[in-house]
Amino acid sequence: MPTFRLFVWTALIALAGVTSASAHNARHLFFHPGPSLCKEGPPAWTAPDGRQIMYRTWGPASGKLRAIIVAVPGWNATAGDIEPLARYLAPRGISVYSCGVRGQHGDLTARAHHTKGDIIDGRLWTSDFCDFAQWVHRRHPDAPLFFYGQSMGALIALTAADNNADVRGIVLHSPAVAMIYTPLPVRTFIGLMRALVGDRLLFNVGLIPGDKPALTSDAAFDRVWGESIDRVRPGYTWRFLDEAMKLGERAHVAAAHLRIPVLLLTGDKDPIGTAGVGQHAFAALMKSIPSSEKERDRFANGYHDLIHDKNKPQALRCVGSWMDRQLSRDSLKSAAGAAKA
Numbered sequence: 001m002p003t004f005r006l007f008v009w010t011a012l013i014a015l016a017g018v019t020s021a022s023a024h025n026a027r028h029l030f031f032h033p034g035p036s037l038c039k040e041g042p043p044a045w046t047a048p049d050g051r052q053i054m055y056r057t058w059g060p061a062s063g064k065l066r067a068i069i070v071a072v073p074g075w076n077a078t079a080g081d082i083e084p085l086a087r088y089l090a091p092r093g094i095s096v097y098s099c100g101v102r103g104q105h106g107d108l109t110a111r112a113h114h115t116k117g118d119i120i121d122g123r124l125w126t127s128d129f130c131d132f133a134q135w136v137h138r139r140h141p142d143a144p145l146f147f148y149g150q151s152m153g154a155l156i157a158l159t160a161a162d163n164n165a166d167v168r169g170i171v172l173h174s175p176a177v178a179m180i181y182t183p184l185p186v187r188t189f190i191g192l193m194r195a196l197v198g199d200r201l202l203f204n205v206g207l208i209p210g211d212k213p214a215l216t217s218d219a220a221f222d223r224v225w226g227e228s229i230d231r232v233r234p235g236y237t238w239r240f241l242d243e244a245m246k247l248g249e250r251a252h253v254a255a256a257h258l259r260i261p262v263l264l265l266t267g268d269k270d271p272i273g274t275a276g277v278g279q280h281a282f283a284a285l286m287k288s289i290p291s292s293e294k295e296r297d298r299f300a301n302g303y304h305d306l307i308h309d310k311n312k313p314q315a316l317r318c319v320g321s322w323m324d325r326q327l328s329r330d331s332l333k334s335a336a337g338a339a340k341a
Contacts, residue, residue, distance in 0.1 A: 033227060033228060033229035033231070033233070034224060034227035034228045034229065035228060035229065036228060036229050036230050037078065037080065037224075037225065037228050037230055038056070038078035038079065038080030038081070038105070038230055040054060040078075040100075040105055040106060040108070040111065040230070041054060041108070042054065042108075043055060043056075044108055045099070045132060045135055047102075047128055047131060048127075048131060050109075051102065051107065051109040051110075051128075052107075052108040052109050053099055053100045053101075053102065053106055053107055053108065053109075053128065053132070054079060054099070054100045054106040054107075054108055055079055055097055055098060055099040055100065055106075055132065056079045056080050056082075056083070056097075056098050057086075057095065057096065057097045057098070058083065058086035058087060058089075058090050058095065058096050059090055059094075059095030059096070060090050060091065060092075060093050060094070060095065061090070063093055064093060065093060065094075065095055065140060065142075065143045066092070066093035066094055066143070066144075066327055067093070067094045067095075067143055067144045067145075067146060067168075067323065067326075067327055068094070068095045068096070068097065068136060068137070068140050068143045068144070068145055068146070069086075069089070069094060069095070069096045069097070069146045069147070069148050069171075069323075070096075070097050070098075070099075070129075070132065070133040070136050070137075070145065070146070070147055070148070071086075071096060071097065071098040071099075071147075071148040071149065071150075071153070071157075072098070072099060072101065072129050072147075072148075072149050072150075072153035072156045072157055073098065073100075073101060073150055073151075073153045074149075074150045074151025074152040074153045074154070074174075074176065075104075075151060075152040075176070075244070076104060076105070076231050076232055077101075077104070077105070077150065077151065077153070078100065078105045078106060078230050079098040079099055079100045079105075079106050080098070081098075081150065081305075081308075082096060082098045082148065082150070082307070084307045084308065084312060084316065085148075085307050085315075085316055085319060086098070088316040088319075088320060089319070089320060089323065092320060092323070092324070094323060095140070095143070096148075097132075097136045099128070099129065099132045101125060101128075101152075101153070101156070102119060102124050102125055102128055103115070103116060103117060103118055103119040103232075103240060104116060104117075104232055105230050105231070105232065116232045117201075117232045117233075117234075117235055117236040117237060117240060118199065118236070118237045118239055118240050119239065119240050119243050120239070120243075121243065122243030122244065122246055122247045123250075125156045125243075125247060126156055126159040126160050126247075126250070129156050129157065129160045130160045130164070133145065133147070133160065133164075133166075133167075137166060144168045144326075144327065145166050145167055145168060146167065146168055146169045146170065146171070146323070146326070147160065147161050147167055147169075147170040147171070148170070148171040148173065149170075149171070149172060149173065149175070150173040150174060150305070151173070151174055151175065151176045151272070151273055151304065152176045152179065152244060152247070154172040154173060154174070154175035154176065154251075155175060155176055155179060155180070155247050155248060155250075155251035156247065157170055157172070158170070158172070158175070158251045158254045158255055158258070159247070159250045159251055159254045161254065161258060161260065162253075162254035162257050162258070163257070167260055168260065168261070168326060169260050169261035169262070169263070169293075169322075169326050170258070170260060170261070170262055170263070171262075171263045171265070171319060171322070172262065172263070172264045172265070172285075173265045173306065173307070174265065174266060174267060174270055174272075174273045174304050174305065174306065175251075175264070175273060175282075175285060176244075176248070176272075176273050177273055177274055177277060177281035177282055177284070177285055178248075178272075178273060178274055178275040178276055178277050178281070179244055179245060179247060179248030179251070180248040180249075180251055180252045180255075180281070180285065181248075181252075181277045181281045181284065182245060182248060182276065182277070186276075187245050187249075190238065190241055190242050190245055191242055191245075193238045193242075194238045194239050194241075194242040197238055198237060198238050198239040198242075199237050199238075199239060200237060200238055201234060201235040201236070201237060202235060202236050202237060202238050202240075202241055213269070213303055214271050214272055214303065214304065215272065215303060215304050215305045215308075216303050216304070216305050216308055216309040216310075217269075217301065217303055217309055217310055218309070221308070252288070255285060255288045255289050256288050256289070256290065257290075258289045258290065258291050259290055259291050259292075260291060260293075261291065261293040261294070261322075261326055262289055262291050262293070262294040262295070263294075263295050263296075263297070263318070263319065263322045264282070264285070264286055264294070264295065264296040264297070265296075265297050265299070265306055265315060265318060265319075266279075266282045266296065266297075266298055266299070266302070267298075267299045267301075267302025267303050267304060267306055267309075267311070268298060268299065268300050268301070268302060269301060269302060269303050270302065270303055270304045271303070271304070272303075272304040273304055282296070295322065297315075297318045299311045299314065299315070302315075
């Protein structure tokens with residue numbers, strides 16, 4: 001989408017958000033959300049500022065722990081979204097920990113204070129994830145540590161991996177490249193809207209149309225997902241969107257520093273992660289990463305959430321095989337080091 005069209009689209013959202021906030025709130029009063037797909041509540045970990053953020057974990061029932069993956073979900077998602085992958089990896093000796101995101105589902109403090117959909121400083125997303133990863137790693141100090149992020153969560157994981165010596169590799173699932181490569185005029189406009197009406201609602205739920213495939217190839221699944229009580233309501237603020245744009249800028253810089261092994265999973269029909277910037281943005285992100293061990297798996301019929309769609313078996317195998325290769329290399333390096341000693 002050309003910059004002008006994207007700018008016009010954003011301006012129309014602005015007009016709707018500024019002039020119709022009361023209408024959004026009125027609709028919210030009569031909306032009955034659907035069932036939860038990930039029950040919000042304990043267990044939770046405590047961030048340095050005292051904020052309680054829920055997490056979920058899956059792991060092998062017995063045997064040696066081969067590795068841990070610390071995961072973070074995307075915009076309006078939950079810590080439970082990674083469950084299909086976590087259950088697939090558990091029998092392979094890999095434990096997965098996934099945390100909620102400040103200002104979204106899983107932020108138990110925001111739920112108690114009714115402040116979901118807003119954040120003052122998006123750098124807290126990265127610091128929260130870093131602190132959570134350290135907390136997890138202290139529980140399993142001998143297990144290799146990997147990061148996983150989906151959509152906006154992939155940008156959080158990217159920024160957290162920057163200069164983190166403990167991370168052995170990272171999986172980027174449908175990263176929100178739209179936030180990385182948003183044209184400057186649009187970023188400027190969003191910043192202006194934040195300055196004018198930062199705490200005003202941008203839209204109520206958005207992103208998932210519910211009448212055509214977007215998150216997955218199944219519009220019915222998308223509709224259930226969008227109507228779930230798990231989603232942030234009545235909506236997100238301009239301040240939250242502006243901070244998401246700034247996260248994209250930081251992720252762009254972090255990608256250029258990334259030298260650890262990288263696995264990028266993308267769907268050729270993804271309309272969410274690439275909104276306004278096109279599929280070529282995935283290739284641009286891949287090119288910007290200097291790691292000598294980077295792989296991209298493309299799914300020709302894939303949408304935004306590959307592990308909840310028809311591509312699920314292949315996507316799970318891709319991650320599982322990649323993890324096996326990384327851990328095998330680690331074993332060979334350890335053996336070589338022991339032989340030299």
